[in-house]
Amino acid sequence: xxxxxxxxxxxPLTFKYIExxxxxxxxxxxxxxxFFVKSKKYQxxxxxxxxxxxxxxxxx
Amino acid sequence: xILILSQNNEITTTEVIKYLIQMNKxxxxxxxxxxxxxxxxxxxxxxxxxxxVFFLDDIxxxxxxxxxxxxxxxxxxxxxIHLNMSETQHWLEDYVKKTLESKKNINxxxxxxxxxxxxxxxxxxxxxxxxxYFLSENTDDVEIxxxxxxxxxxxxxxxxxxxxxxxxxxxxxxxxxxxxDFFITFFQKKIEKDFEVRTFYLNGLCWSMAIFSQNDAxxxxxxxxxxxxxxNRNVPYRLPAELEKKIHLLMQYLDLNSGSVDFIKKGEKYxxxxxxxxGQFMGLxxxxxxxxxxxxxxxx
Numbered sequence: 632x633x634x635x636x637x638x639x640x641x642x643p644l645t646f647k648y649i650e651x652x653x654x655x656x657x658x659x660x661x662x663x664x665x666f667f668v669k670s671k672k673y674q675x676x677x678x679x680x681x682x683x684x685x686x687x688x689x690x691x
Numbered sequence: 692x693i694l695i696l697s698q699n700n701e702i703t704t705t706e707v708i709k710y711l712i713q714m715n716k717x718x719x720x721x722x723x724x725x726x727x728x729x730x731x732x733x734x735x736x737x738x739x740x741x742x743x744v745f746f747l748d749d750i751x752x753x754x755x756x757x758x759x760x761x762x763x764x765x766x767x768x769x770x771x772i773h774l775n776m777s778e779t780q781h782w783l784e785d786y787v788k789k790t791l792e793s794k795k796n797i798n799x800x801x802x803x804x805x806x807x808x809x810x811x812x813x814x815x816x817x818x819x820x821x822x823x824y825f826l827s828e829n830t831d832d833v834e835i836x837x838x839x840x841x842x843x844x845x846x847x848x849x850x851x852x853x854x855x856x857x858x859x860x861x862x863x864x865x866x867x868x869x870x871x872d873f874f875i876t877f878f879q880k881k882i883e884k885d886f887e888v889r890t891f892y893l894n895g896l897c898w899s900m901a902i903f904s905q906n907d908a909x910x911x912x913x914x915x916x917x918x919x920x921x922x923n924r925n926v927p928y929r930l931p932a933e934l935e936k937k938i939h940l941l942m943q944y945l946d947l948n949s950g951s952v953d954f955i956k957k958g959e960k961y962x963x964x965x966x967x968x969x970g971q972f973m974g975l976x977x978x979x980x981x982x983x984x985x986x987x988x989x990x991x
Binding site for chain 1: 704712720830841853855865
């Protein structure tokens with residue numbers, strides 16, 4: 632395992648079975664589905680803003 | 692005033708806040724990157740942060756969700772003075788933290804990091820069925836395809852382990868023997884489960900959900916490998932009262948009043964896996980209509 636990650640010291644066996652995935656930019660990929668907005672009300676910079684669900688559109 | 696220690700992008704916190712607003716309860720949300728200075732106003736301790744200011748006495752209850760309270764420390768050029776003043780500042784910070792932890796709270800920053808190995812030992816003492824486990828530096832005593840490995844630490848995500856790539860250490864079945872020794876690894880007997888149970892615990896009460904992950908090769912060993920196309924079937928579930936009592940005993944031992952507990956069911960047995968004091972419970976809450984966010988807001 633240590634060779635896989637160019638480390639001098641030993642690593643646990645869990646590193647052999649690690650699942651690697653490409654780091655995605657959520658905002659880019661789902662730009663038409665969801666993105667974050669600053670929210671004073673909920674005191675967060677990452678308030679998830681979603682487009683209305685289909686069911687809600689039907690009600691409207 | 693309620694103090695919420697959380698992270699800026701923690702979605703469950705926002706869901707609880709929605710209920711607090713509905714209940715007209717005042718709150719302060721502190722993020723992981725906020726630094727506070729301890730000051731005195733009118734002989735009372737006053738905390739001044741980058742986003743929030745409040746008197747320590749005004750806090751009536753605390754929800755420790757994630758992150759923690761961090762303080763700005765003054766540095767001194769003289770080494771001796773620096774050591775002396777570091778200790779002085781440490782005890783002031785300690786007073787603030789311990790005073791907050793003595794108030795009505797949901798979990799505490801000081802014991803939010805739990806040791807998986809100690810928990811498993813204690814769970815066995817309490818009488819839970821725990822799959823046989825051991826630590827090893829080689830696979831000599833490992834039964835291939837009948838043993839799983841998981842991390843000893845809580846964080847299973849390795850962000851940017853390679854350029855533009857991250858890694859996730861799921862629970863995995865050991866597929867082959869290793870020729871060389873490795874760093875100490877946690878091994879556990881693989882149980883061919885009937886289904887999994889995730890339980891949310893709050894102040895002596897349990898809310899559970901059964902997860903039918905065993906029929907899907909993708910989710911069989913670790914249900915967090917979510918199958919987005921054909922999701923696992925999840926249903927509300929009630930654990931036997933005796934098991935809920937044991938959960939309560941374990942949580943009391945750990946001095947936790949909230950957390951998520953994982954089990955696997957095989958035949959008549961419920962095998963205890965682990966506890967996560969800061970685990971996500973929104974999926975369980977929504978799927979089973981438990982309104983756990985509301986229950987937290989009501990308690991605070």
